[in-house]
Amino acid sequence: MKRKTALFIIAFVTWVFLNWVPDTQHLIIGALASLLVVFITADLFTERQYTVKHHLRYWYFFTWYLPVFLWECFKANIDVAYRVLHPRLPIRPGIVKVKTKLKTDTALTFLANSITLTPGTLTVDINKDEGILYVHWIDVKAKDIESATKIVVERFERILTKIFE
Amino acid sequence: MSDIIGLVFISIGLFFDVIGCLGLVRLPDVYNRLQASTKCVTLGTCSILFGTFLVVGFTAAGFKALMCMAFLILTSPVAAHAIARGAHRAGVKLCKDSVVDEYAKDKEGEA
Structure with a gap:
């Protein structure tokens, strides 16, 4: 109800x-x-409601997540503009695996969307049971799972853990 | 004053939208094209809508522009996931410059 x-x-x-x-x-x-x-x-609709008791979650969301997200989004656009306008198209694409510790649906959705709108990465699929995301990366810097996780996931995971878990 | 700032936002948005379309033409395969179109068109169109909001102020059109920004940010990455996943499952190959494809390795057994 x-x-x-x-x-x-x-x-x-x-x-x-x-x-x-x-x-x-x-x-x-x-x-x-x-x-x-x-x-x-x-x-x-979402399985688990976030009770209004936790005011801090909203504060974290607006004062910490949103500025970081907007800044990363802006950087992503500059990055794409550079790659597209460069005469020789400096891309090195590939799909890598990354791990995440987040569990709930909402947190995973936000993580996947954040990864998509940040520089050079696009979430392709998600394996919820094992906590694995498949990420298309326009400029692959690391092929193995640990270092890729470090570069792609970590900047958002800490914030989202605070907000949603 | 807010008119001028709004016009600046609209110009930035138009620039990024053009880059997005250019990426759609120049980049080699579905996944790279999705990258360019999703990122640039999201921020570009949001910027145009925000500029519109600044120009028209708190009117009917202004509120609609703000709502559209929220919906666009929420839906466009989801659409990109759906297209990328669908393309991969339907057997669209990555372009030949690609260096690694973990997803195909893990999905070999299924299909």
């Missing part, structure tokens, strides 16, 4: 923002549409 309420609130707030400026007509239709969404997709 808690999960459904949370999903309803998220869906409704999204609707209100998409239909700014709110009036009665839009709010009623929005409530109906959100109920429909909840009815259909509530089972797919």
Whole structure:
């Protein structure tokens, strides 16, 4: 029930923002549409809710994860621009394996998305039971699993462990 | 003032979008192209949307631009994973400059 309420609130707030400026007509239709969404997709929603008790998690998220993420994202774009504009295309691609200690779905999703939006790497697949990510790397610097893990995963793993575990 | 800053953001976004499209043409295989298009188009388009928000302010269009930024950041990496995984499973090879493919080694037994 808690999960459904949370999903309803998220869906409704999204609707209100998409239909700014709110009036009665839009709010009623929005409530109906959100109920429909909840009815259909509530089972797919995250398995474990993060209780509001842990305020610190949100602080870590906004003050630590977001700035690091945006900076890495910007560096990634400069990196791609350099590789694409260089006349001889300096790439050395390959798919490597990396390990992660994270366990929960949300944390793994955030880790995979962060890896994709940071310089030179793209998550291809994930093996949740063994904690292994397959990462396409545009400029392979290390083929073995330990040193690749060190370069690709570590800068986000520490932050995400604090936030989600 | 915020008009000028918004226009600067839009210009940066356009630049990165162009780079993304150029990467789509120049890079050799699906995975490298996904890298270029995902990264550049995400930040480029977010930058354009943020610039739009700065120009129009807290209006209907401004709120929509902010929502779109959030959705874009959440969905575009997921779409990239799905395409890359699907391509690999469907048997698309890495380009011939590639140095290593651990994923193919581990998946040999299955299929």
